[in-house]
Amino acid sequence: MQTYDVAIIGAGVVGCMVARVLSRYDLSVLLIDKESDVGAGTSSANTAIVHAGYDPVPGTLKAALNVAGNRMWDTLAAELDIPFERRGDYVVAVDPEEVPRLELLLQQGRANGVTGMEMLSGEELRRREPLVNPKACAALWASTSGICDPFAAVLAAAENAVTNGVTLMLETAFEGFHMEVRRIAGVRTSRGSFRCRWVVNAAGVYADEVMHKAGVRPDFRITPRRGEYYVLDRAQLPLRSVLFPVPTAVSKGILVTATVHGNPIVGPNAQDVASKEDRSVTREGLEEVWRGAQRLVPGLDPRAVIGLFAGLRAAGNARCLTPGVDYGHDFVVEIAEGVQGLVNLAGIESPGLTAAPAIADRVVELLRDAGEPLREKRSWNPIRRARPRFRDLPPEEQAALVRRNPLYGRIVCRCETVTEGEIVAEIHAPIPARTYDALKRRTWLGTGRCQGGFDTPRVLAILARELGLSPLQVTKKGPGSEFLSRPTKDADWSDTGPERAGHRAGGGWER
Amino acid sequence: MRRSYDVIVIGSGPGGMAAAIAAKKHGAAHVLVIERDVEPGGILLQCIHHGFGVETLKQDLTGPAYAQRFVDEALALGVDVMVDAMVLQLTPSRHLWVTSTRSGLVELEARAIVLAMGCRERTRAQIRIPGSRPAGVYTAGTAQRLVNVEGYMPGRRFVILGSGDIGMIMARRLTLEGARVERVLEIMPYLTGLTRNYVQCLLDYGVPLQLSHTVARILGDRRVEAVEAVQVDENWRPVPGTAEVIPCDTLLLSVGLIPENELSRQAGVSLDPATGGPYVDQGFGTSVPGIFAAGNVVHVYDLVDWVTEAGYVAGRSAARSALGDQVQGVASVGLCAGENVRHVVPQRLNPESLTEGPQRLQLRVVRPIEGRARVQVADGDTLIAEQRLRYARPGEMVMVTLPPTAYDRVRQAKALVVMVTEG
Numbered sequence: 046m047q048t049y050d051v052a053i054i055g056a057g058v059v060g061c062m063v064a065r066v067l068s069r070y071d072l073s074v075l076l077i078d079k080e081s082d083v084g085a086g087t088s089s090a091n092t093a094i095v096h097a098g099y100d101p102v103p104g105t106l107k108a109a110l111n112v113a114g115n116r117m118w119d120t121l122a123a124e125l126d127i128p129f130e131r132r133g134d135y136v137v138a139v140d141p142e143e144v145p146r147l148e149l150l151l152q153q154g155r156a157n158g159v160t161g162m163e164m165l166s167g168e169e170l171r172r173r174e175p176l177v178n179p180k181a182c183a184a185l186w187a188s189t190s191g192i193c194d195p196f197a198a199v200l201a202a203a204e205n206a207v208t209n210g211v212t213l214m215l216e217t218a219f220e221g222f223h224m225e226v227r228r229i230a231g232v233r234t235s236r237g238s239f240r241c242r243w244v245v246n247a248a249g250v251y252a253d254e255v256m257h258k259a260g261v262r263p264d265f266r267i268t269p270r271r272g273e274y275y276v277l278d279r280a281q282l283p284l285r286s287v288l289f290p291v292p293t294a295v296s297k298g299i300l301v302t303a304t305v306h307g308n309p310i311v312g313p314n315a316q317d318v319a320s321k322e323d324r325s326v327t328r329e330g331l332e333e334v335w336r337g338a339q340r341l342v343p344g345l346d347p348r349a350v351i352g353l354f355a356g357l358r359a360a361g362n363a364r365c366l367t368p369g370v371d372y373g374h375d376f377v378v379e380i381a382e383g384v385q386g387l388v389n390l391a392g393i394e395s396p397g398l399t400a401a402p403a404i405a406d407r408v409v410e411l412l413r414d415a416g417e418p419l420r421e422k423r424s425w426n427p428i429r430r431a432r433p434r435f436r437d438l439p440p441e442e443q444a445a446l447v448r449r450n451p452l453y454g455r456i457v458c459r460c461e462t463v464t465e466g467e468i469v470a471e472i473h474a475p476i477p478a479r480t481y482d483a484l485k486r487r488t489w490l491g492t493g494r495c496q497g498g499f500d501t502p503r504v505l506a507i508l509a510r511e512l513g514l515s516p517l518q519v520t521k522k523g524p525g526s527e528f529l530s531r532p533t534k535d536a537d538w539s540d541t542g543p544e545r546a547g548h549r550a551g552g553g554w555e556r
Numbered sequence: 557m558r559r560s561y562d563v564i565v566i567g568s569g570p571g572g573m574a575a576a577i578a579a580k581k582h583g584a585a586h587v588l589v590i591e592r593d594v595e596p597g598g599i600l601l602q603c604i605h606h607g608f609g610v611e612t613l614k615q616d617l618t619g620p621a622y623a624q625r626f627v628d629e630a631l632a633l634g635v636d637v638m639v640d641a642m643v644l645q646l647t648p649s650r651h652l653w654v655t656s657t658r659s660g661l662v663e664l665e666a667r668a669i670v671l672a673m674g675c676r677e678r679t680r681a682q683i684r685i686p687g688s689r690p691a692g693v694y695t696a697g698t699a700q701r702l703v704n705v706e707g708y709m710p711g712r713r714f715v716i717l718g719s720g721d722i723g724m725i726m727a728r729r730l731t732l733e734g735a736r737v738e739r740v741l742e743i744m745p746y747l748t749g750l751t752r753n754y755v756q757c758l759l760d761y762g763v764p765l766q767l768s769h770t771v772a773r774i775l776g777d778r779r780v781e782a783v784e785a786v787q788v789d790e791n792w793r794p795v796p797g798t799a800e801v802i803p804c805d806t807l808l809l810s811v812g813l814i815p816e817n818e819l820s821r822q823a824g825v826s827l828d829p830a831t832g833g834p835y836v837d838q839g840f841g842t843s844v845p846g847i848f849a850a851g852n853v854v855h856v857y858d859l860v861d862w863v864t865e866a867g868y869v870a871g872r873s874a875a876r877s878a879l880g881d882q883v884q885g886v887a888s889v890g891l892c893a894g895e896n897v898r899h900v901v902p903q904r905l906n907p908e909s910l911t912e913g914p915q916r917l918q919l920r921v922v923r924p925i926e927g928r929a930r931v932q933v934a935d936g937d938t939l940i941a942e943q944r945l946r947y948a949r950p951g952e953m954v955m956v957t958l959p960p961t962a963y964d965r966v967r968q969a970k971a972l973v974v975m976v977t978e979g
């Protein structure tokens with residue numbers, strides 16, 4: 046049986062950041078995920094804001110890790126080449142009755158150690174963002190908040206971990222523990238068992254079920270709380286600010302922001318759902334989101350909508366441990382009590398993306414406190430470089446890229462300008478993109494106006510050719526999500542294998 | 557390779573090829589067509605059914621055969637064609653950046669440009685279909701490419717949303733391929749595509765069409781497992797108690813086309829919110845000097861014959877512009893959509909054009925008129941032209957001709973209003 050020092054369950058942003066920091070030490074680390082790619086869970090469906098930290102209740106772990114995480118993002122983004130912009134955000138009071146709440150947020154932020162906050166008049170806000178509701182009467186401005194590419198964050202951390210020696214296994218579901226008395230001795234997965242001394246539970250919405258398998262925290266429950274979104278066309282709505290409403294008890298509310306590629310996104314609502322896989326959008330939810338967003342930006346045009354998605358918050362019920370702080374939904378970042386060898390990272394709802402690097406550092410401290418020697422490897426390299434993105438380069442560099450590799454001259458996704466060269470590079474990267482969605486998260490292909498209408502047949506052909514598969518085997522997001530069912534009647538390349546099929550589907554281009 | 561051309565046409569569909577042919581015939585010495593696909597022909601290359609060229613060629617051709625005629629003619633006339641090359645950027649001063657595997661990234665310039673980029677399909681998100689996001693949801697055109705060009709079936713059991721032409725044509729094609737097409741659902745109380753396609757593709761193959769119905773939800777985690785269909789009222793709200801789950805593994809969307817205008821926008825061309833394409837005059841000149849447009853990039857056509865015709869007009873204007881004639885921005889009168897008219901093309905007309913011959917207006921109606929209908933062009937209370945129609949349907953383009961005899965009245969008009977009414 047393969048033996049590791051640490052097995053991490055879940056390759057979301059939390060698991061991948063943990064894998065990356067652990068790869069610094071002389072430890073053998075296994076990172077597993079049940080899906081076909083890293084970051085296929087909540088980490089790929091959120092608002093992508095690196096929060097300033099005025100929102101969490103002071104004294105909670107959420108507050109501390111939010112603010113600490115936020116401060117790490119400049120270095121993190123630079124080391125891992127993650128698109129990240131400290132754009133700042135506004136909490137907008139549309140009703141004069143909301144103004145006292147802004148004051149409260151300001152005080153809360155100061156108590157949490159957030160810097161760079163300021164109250165603005167409605168006039169000043171409108172001067173900075175003319176599209177905002179003319180009724181807006183005041184705003185809280187937080188300059189340290191930012192937006193990032195959350196897919197890139199997960200991938201970059203995972204890739205850096207893997208190049209520093211971490212073993213990544215995808216389509217590998219955790220099923221149970223091997224226990225020796227009250228000590229964890231290994232994990233049982235859908236691909237066999239592995240010995241390990243430590244398990245890091247970073248299973249997102251499933252983190253409660255994982256810890257229950259070890260008999261830990263039987264009362265801890267995660268409720269999947271869904272948030273739905275629209276993506277809008279940047280050409281139709283030139284909106285660059287991050288605008289929050291005044292928050293409510295359950296969520297930060299329906300906000301208006303933009304992706305790092307400039308497409309505005311609006312959402313999320315907050316709806317508890319029964320299934321931990323239910324990432325569907327609903328008619329009622331979408332209507333709620335639109336109404337909420339219109340309160341901030343009345344001029345939103347429904348014709349600008351180009352995308353819909355939903356994500357699941359892992360809302361937990363852990364009490365904050367700080368004496369005197371009454372809060373029942375704190376993050377769990379702990380070495381579990383009652384068994385030896387389990388680290389729980391659970392109930393990591395928003396601001397979990399922001400906090401992920403700080404959570405990872407906390408894991409290192411926890412292991413050190415537990416007596417792990419944690420010797421640094423001399424070979425550790427914190428730097429990971431993104432592969433070139435054609436559309437972000439100036440024309441001279443674009444031309445040079447095409448000269449080096451002509452495939453960078455062929456546009457496969459017309460809306461987001463993604464080239465075949467980029468796609469091929471991602472398929473052969475340290476963590477290969479093997480599905481359509483994996484390519485989508487890495488290159489943003491198919492996320493624009495036509496939502497894959499143009500690129501899908503082409504991408505299927507490229508995936509088949511590069512992976513040596515038949516196009517019939519290419520999937521959207523792993524087994525069971527195949528795109529094609531069979532060759533047409535008159536096609537005679539049905540059983541001639543990948544070579545012929547790839548030639549037929551993509552090969553016409555070589556003429 | 558040349559860097560500078562008299563006329564550059566972007567897109568090699570029937571609109572673009574006709575423009576290139578006309579430009580060459582009207583004196584442009586150097587004409588280039590740029591096409592991002594690997595062969596010229598445009599969307600017709602995946603339309604392997606027949607029904608093309610019936611109106612003007614008086615022949616019933618398949619899409620690829622129709623397209624090839626014009627490609628052959630253009631090549632014979634000495635038009636340059638660059639394939640597997642995409643125009644990434646277009647400036648108002650008619651400089652373009654083109655990228656291809658063969659020539660890399662190059663900058664070209666032209667005295668005149670014809671935009672002929674065609675259109676794209678509306679997507680699931682644009683019509684906000686609720687539900688999960690599994691594999692198995694395709695636009696009808698994407699499915700058409702998979703089946704007709706790549707040679708693969710995108711599923712076994714289909715539901716088609718929208719009674720647009722491509723959806724109906726795919727219903728027939730998929731049935732012939734042995735797939736099961738459960739139903740075509742249409743949210744409007746009438747057909748949105750051509751009646752001939754309803755007869756030849758749905759009726760003849762026993763595919764049921766349900767009007768005033770839509771998809772309320774997509775079900776299935778990894779691959780579509782079913783869709784929930786529901787009846788809607790006049791305001792498109794679901795009628796309670798009408799939901800029905802239809803098991804299927806694929807949902808095709810045929811819910812409308814939108815002119816492809818990223819480049820037009822970059823070049824500063826003004827777009828008409830009603831068509832989604834550029835405002836054009838009778839010569840298909842846009843608001844930017846030296847830039848013309850033809851085909852589905854202007855507004856969505858139903859028949860290719862009229863696309864070819866529009867291409868000829870745009871190509872001729874482009875050649876004249878390249879040779880130094882001022883063909884755009886001359887005094888002109890505006891055309892507006894009046895009662896029961898969604899949009900009119902062109903949006904501006906130079907009255908002097910009537911001295912060269914009759915001018916044809918193209919329009920779409922908002923609601924169907926099944927009895928006799930008439931289309932009228934008026935300036936206030938003054939009727940300028942009138943034509944009788946057997947019917948008027950949103951799925952079929954309506955045309956009305958302004959005769960040369962209307963010259964005086966058009967010249968004096970402030971604005972021309974076009975309307976389609978019963979009677």
Ligand SMILES: Cc1cc2nc3c(=O)[nH]c(=O)nc-3n(C[C@H](O)[C@H](O)[C@H](O)COP(=O)(O)OP(=O)(O)OC[C@H]3O[C@@H](n4cnc5c(N)ncnc54)[C@H](O)[C@@H]3O)c2cc1C
Pocket residue numbers: 054055056057058059060077078079080083084085086087088089090091092093094095096217218219220247248249250251270271272273313356357358359393394395396397398399400
């Ligand atoms: C609507 C919404 C908006 C948000 N907005 C923001 C924001 O703007 N800023 C911010 O900082 N945070 C935000 N968050 C929070 C943030 O997205 C999450 O905190 C973060 O992504 C959690 O990462 P994770 O790695 O814990 O979980 P996940 O990304 O869900 O990763 C868990 C992984 O575990 C895997 N897994 C589960 N069970 C098993 C098993 N049995 N075996 C193997 N693998 C398993 C899953 O496949 C998954 O990949 C938002 C969240 C939501 C839902």
Ligand SMILES: Cc1cc2nc3c(=O)[nH]c(=O)nc-3n(C[C@H](O)[C@H](O)[C@H](O)COP(=O)(O)OP(=O)(O)OC[C@H]3O[C@@H](n4cnc5c(N)ncnc54)[C@H](O)[C@@H]3O)c2cc1C
Pocket residue numbers: 566567568569570571572590591592593597598599600603605606607608609641642643644672673674675697700721722816819850851852853857858859860861863
């Ligand atoms: C699926 C379908 C079925 C149809 N069926 C029928 C029918 O049965 N009978 C009938 O008469 N009519 C039919 N039509 C209508 C008619 O065929 C179309 O209206 C006509 O093909 C439009 O021609 P076009 O030149 O405007 O656009 P297209 O044929 O779409 O050509 C546009 C071309 O521009 C290229 N292009 C776009 N952007 C760029 C760029 N940036 N750089 C380089 N190249 C670019 C595209 O690749 C494409 O080849 C059908 C249309 C469709 C879409």
